[in-house]
Amino acid sequence: MIRQLARVLGAPYAGPLRRHLAGVLAYAVLQGLVFVLLVPVLRPLLRGDTDGAQPWLGVLAVVVLATAVAYWVQAQLGYRLGMALSRALHHRIGDHLAALPLGWFTPARVGRVARMSSTGVVDVMGVPAHLLQPVVTAYVSPAVVVLAMLFVDWRLAVAALITVPLIVLVFRWSARLLAATDVVVDTAGVEASNRIVEFAQQQAVLRAYGRTGEGFAQLDAALTEVDRANRRQLLKGGPGLVASALMVQLSVTVVIVAGVAVAVGTTVDAASLVALLVLTVRFAEPLVAAADLGAALRMARNSLDRMDELLRTPVLPEPSAASSFSSDGSIELDGVTFGYDDRRVLDGLSLTVPAHSMTALVGPSGSGKTTVVRLVARFFDTLEGTVRVGGRDVRDLTTEQLMAQISVVFQDVYLFDASITDNIRAGRAEATDDEVLEAARLARVDEIATRLPDGYDTMVGEGGARLSGGERQRISIARAILKNAPIVLLDEATAALDPDNEAAIGSALAALTADRTLLVIAHRLQTVRSADQIVVLDNGRIAETGTHDQLLAAGGRYAAFWSERTRASGWRLVSGAV
Numbered sequence: 001m002i003r004q005l006a007r008v009l010g011a012p013y014a015g016p017l018r019r020h021l022a023g024v025l026a027y028a029v030l031q032g033l034v035f036v037l038l039v040p041v042l043r044p045l046l047r048g049d050t051d052g053a054q055p056w057l058g059v060l061a062v063v064v065l066a067t068a069v070a071y072w073v074q075a076q077l078g079y080r081l082g083m084a085l086s087r088a089l090h091h092r093i094g095d096h097l098a099a100l101p102l103g104w105f106t107p108a109r110v111g112r113v114a115r116m117s118s119t120g121v122v123d124v125m126g127v128p129a130h131l132l133q134p135v136v137t138a139y140v141s142p143a144v145v146v147l148a149m150l151f152v153d154w155r156l157a158v159a160a161l162i163t164v165p166l167i168v169l170v171f172r173w174s175a176r177l178l179a180a181t182d183v184v185v186d187t188a189g190v191e192a193s194n195r196i197v198e199f200a201q202q203q204a205v206l207r208a209y210g211r212t213g214e215g216f217a218q219l220d221a222a223l224t225e226v227d228r229a230n231r232r233q234l235l236k237g238g239p240g241l242v243a244s245a246l247m248v249q250l251s252v253t254v255v256i257v258a259g260v261a262v263a264v265g266t267t268v269d270a271a272s273l274v275a276l277l278v279l280t281v282r283f284a285e286p287l288v289a290a291a292d293l294g295a296a297l298r299m300a301r302n303s304l305d306r307m308d309e310l311l312r313t314p315v316l317p318e319p320s321a322a323s324s325f326s327s328d329g330s331i332e333l334d335g336v337t338f339g340y341d342d343r344r345v346l347d348g349l350s351l352t353v354p355a356h357s358m359t360a361l362v363g364p365s366g367s368g369k370t371t372v373v374r375l376v377a378r379f380f381d382t383l384e385g386t387v388r389v390g391g392r393d394v395r396d397l398t399t400e401q402l403m404a405q406i407s408v409v410f411q412d413v414y415l416f417d418a419s420i421t422d423n424i425r426a427g428r429a430e431a432t433d434d435e436v437l438e439a440a441r442l443a444r445v446d447e448i449a450t451r452l453p454d455g456y457d458t459m460v461g462e463g464g465a466r467l468s469g470g471e472r473q474r475i476s477i478a479r480a481i482l483k484n485a486p487i488v489l490l491d492e493a494t495a496a497l498d499p500d501n502e503a504a505i506g507s508a509l510a511a512l513t514a515d516r517t518l519l520v521i522a523h524r525l526q527t528v529r530s531a532d533q534i535v536v537l538d539n540g541r542i543a544e545t546g547t548h549d550q551l552l553a554a555g556g557r558y559a560a561f562w563s564e565r566t567r568a569s570g571w572r573l574v575s576g577a578v
């Protein structure tokens, strides 16, 4: 486990971990010695020989003092290591998350990561902070005691040693019984926390459709499952825990019986025997503690396993150093095949978006439009074929180089709980105040700021909750304008907006996309009509390509779409260019 901890934490923590382990070992050995010294102290005392006990009492006092110092040193090291470990784990998880393909982030995985970085990190930091010491002591102190027994009376040492393999076997069996149910308990825990978050977040939907009862039923079922899993673990693990405690008591009994048998043979005097028995009882104490701590240690190990697994999840390979790159501002997909899990979604798709032109992607739901945009932004790598941005294979660009080429405006806009200015500045951290204000003006965020009590300093709330959907989108467009990337990937809003917002967003997008390369998942007829190229996707393939007039004249899929959509409510006839 220590080795795994060192691997998860990385090289800088190997030294502190080793030092802490050395401190814990020193403490465990010293504690064992304190137990052992009880024999020479008690032996003369029980015979009434206080003078004989005095030198040993002096030695005992010195060793007790050394034990106390060792305890303090290892506790300080462990506590500090625990705190550093919590920071290091958060950093390592955070750094790795930042490098994982964007497509990795599904809601279920996000839930797991949230659990891992909260309770998981606390479990793991508990190892140096308060678990390692009692567990190491549990094994090392009795070993020192048995070693000392060898010198006092080898038969008692052998009696104690006989029980050790049995204790180890029973401890392992007990741990295995409990571990078998760990996955069930953990899965139930993750499910319950996801349901709680969902229940809280989706109150509006649940109430609107009168399904609070049903929503609650799902949460209730998840919590019942947690309860059931815990009970099942207790039932399955119970025999192991009882057997472990019994084994420890049995080892004490074996040594006592052996001691009495030896005493009857008169090789050991009564005083020594009593001292040895005291030693035996103390010898068993740490073992009982180890059995109790097994569960906490296992939980820490499970959390560590999951962190290890996350940190081993491959990141998208990218060149170690950025090579010089002068983008021609185009986008190209060349024979691209891609699928989620085992299902093919794009099938040998080739598409070119020339620089400074607009391509509109249209097609039925599920035809692969979003997937095309995700591949351009390298959420995933293709199974076959090549995606080129600015004329270069995206796999040959560093994340910084690729991201410098692209601004993405998706439908779900997330704003940080910060001021409007800070949210816009997220587009380019080093932008001057004037540049931020200019981007805000172009995206018509200035109109929003004037209405708010603190203007641009107004905090927008978590996710931008204090603003309307349209207002959030205008801020995200201002962010993209500030970023000033040559290529814009846009998922046009499907939701209806009020006329003011609609017009504001129209002009904000016009400012963003002017003189840029634009790949847009188009929902508005106006956008589609004004595109230089329309690509009709169907089932992961290109069904048709051309301008609006060409495609209407062709009388194919697009023409059918157009006449259907202009009649249906799904496509809105709105004025204003994109």
Ligand SMILES: Nc1ncnc2c1ncn2[C@@H]1O[C@H](COP(=O)(O)OP(=O)(O)OP(=O)(O)O)[C@@H](O)[C@H]1O
Pocket (backbone or CB within 6 Å): 340, 341, 345, 363, 364, 365, 366, 367, 368, 369, 370, 371, 372
């Ligand atoms: N993360 C994912 N995991 C598994 N399957 C996915 C994932 N994302 C999309 N899909 C599936 O891939 C197919 C194409 O989805 P995509 O979102 O690209 O289509 P779309 O044309 O953008 O649809 P829409 O217009 O409804 O947004 C769909 O069948 C969808 O269910």
